[in-house]
Amino acid sequence: MSSDPVEALKARLPAQVLERVASLRLNEARAILVLDASGLDAAARSKLEEQARAALQDTPGVTELHVAMTAERGSDAPRKPRIIAVGSGKGGVGKSTVSTNLAVALQRAGHRVGVVDADIYGPSQSRLLGTEGQRPIARDKQLIPVQSRWGVPVLSMAHLAEPGQAIAWRGPMAGNALVQMLEGDWTDVDVLIVDLPPGTGDIQLTMLQRFKPDGAVIVSTPQDLALIDATRAIGLFDKGGVPVIGLIENMAGYACPHCGEVSDPFGHGGAEATALSGDHPFLGRIPLDIVIRQESDAGTPPAAGDGPQAEAFVRIAQRVAAWLEKR
Numbered sequence: 001m002s003s004d005p006v007e008a009l010k011a012r013l014p015a016q017v018l019e020r021v022a023s024l025r026l027n028e029a030r031a032i033l034v035l036d037a038s039g040l041d042a043a044a045r046s047k048l049e050e051q052a053r054a055a056l057q058d059t060p061g062v063t064e065l066h067v068a069m070t071a072e073r074g075s076d077a078p079r080k081p082r083i084i085a086v087g088s089g090k091g092g093v094g095k096s097t098v099s100t101n102l103a104v105a106l107q108r109a110g111h112r113v114g115v116v117d118a119d120i121y122g123p124s125q126s127r128l129l130g131t132e133g134q135r136p137i138a139r140d141k142q143l144i145p146v147q148s149r150w151g152v153p154v155l156s157m158a159h160l161a162e163p164g165q166a167i168a169w170r171g172p173m174a175g176n177a178l179v180q181m182l183e184g185d186w187t188d189v190d191v192l193i194v195d196l197p198p199g200t201g202d203i204q205l206t207m208l209q210r211f212k213p214d215g216a217v218i219v220s221t222p223q224d225l226a227l228i229d230a231t232r233a234i235g236l237f238d239k240g241g242v243p244v245i246g247l248i249e250n251m252a253g254y255a256c257p258h259c260g261e262v263s264d265p266f267g268h269g270g271a272e273a274t275a276l277s278g279d280h281p282f283l284g285r286i287p288l289d290i291v292i293r294q295e296s297d298a299g300t301p302p303a304a305g306d307g308p309q310a311e312a313f314v315r316i317a318q319r320v321a322a323w324l325e326k327r
């Protein structure tokens with residue numbers, strides 16, 4: 001038996017309790033044991049506490065025993081999903097299309113995914129996920145996301161504004177709308193894909209300051225102009241300390257539906273070269289394909305199907321999932 005009274009107390013604890021000891025102090029006859037309960041549910045926490053009490057309750061010289069759990073509050077509080085921001089420097093490069101299909105492909109791979117459409121002035125996620133006309137309800141001032149048919153809940157300005165009405169809001173109002181959507185009830189979601197507006201403006205800054213993403217995906221076409229802007233977007237995330245998960249080259253390679261010849265209207269390989277030169281991963285290439293445009297417009301994300309158009313999204317989602325697993 002150790003002559004150190006604290007060591008003597010520890011020696012009484014069973015292994016499953018001992019491995020969770022964050023601290024143990026003895027103040028005269030009062031023992032204070034703090035256990036690390038991270039990752040345990042309520043039942044497992046009570047069992048751990050019971051085992052600790054049973055082991056220490058009859059210790060000679062100890063008249064008072066306090067057992068506390070760290071991370072107790074954290075595990076009871078609503079979990080926060082991990083945020084992946086999808087950005088681009090330039091508009092119209094397919095950022096929203098990628099956000100939707102990445103979300104759907106991740107969902108099909110077993111992740112619990114939601115989408116926030118942070119493009120306040122040009123929202124498109126309600127169309128892309130086929131939830132047009134639906135309105136989110138609010139519970140205790142918190143927005144409940146709209147459910148899409150694809151198992152991916154979503155919040156977009158398109159669900160909040162009157163259909164067809166121009167959204168002419170000043171910056172702070174737009175920022176508030178973004179906050180409301182990000183603070184929506186995302187408790188059933190592990191990964192939140194945030195479809196950012198193009199550029200490096202107010203919305204991006206609000207995101208970085210208040211809801212710092214866990215990682216960012218950058219979408220670009222292979223075109224030089226888009227790539228210059230993509231580099232700017234990467235710079236913003238780098239500066240904000242947000243890891244860049246990787247770059248996606250969209251609208252790469254167009255297969256003529258008549259003769260099958262593949263041409264590259266926006267060039268080829270530029271995004272991969274940009275990724276490599278900045279030491280960022282390249283996540284993959286999505287072809288320019290009329291079916292992607294048609295299905296997207298119809299609110300049927302190609303990644304929800306099993307056609308060839310789903311493949312590129314599935315591969316990209318696998319790389320993003322691998323990144324998430326390593327975090």
Ligand SMILES: Nc1ncnc2c1ncn2[C@@H]1O[C@H](COP(=O)(O)OP(=O)(O)OP(=O)(O)O)[C@@H](O)[C@H]1O
Pocket residue numbers: 088090091092093094095096097098119122124197198250251252286287288289290292293294296297
């Ligand atoms: N790989 C693709 N093949 C065919 N059409 C595509 C592809 N990617 C996107 N599109 C189409 O290009 C248009 C622009 O795409 P999208 O809205 O996703 O771009 P964005 O970068 O989010 O635009 P914005 O800057 O307006 O937010 C849409 O009509 C979309 O269907």
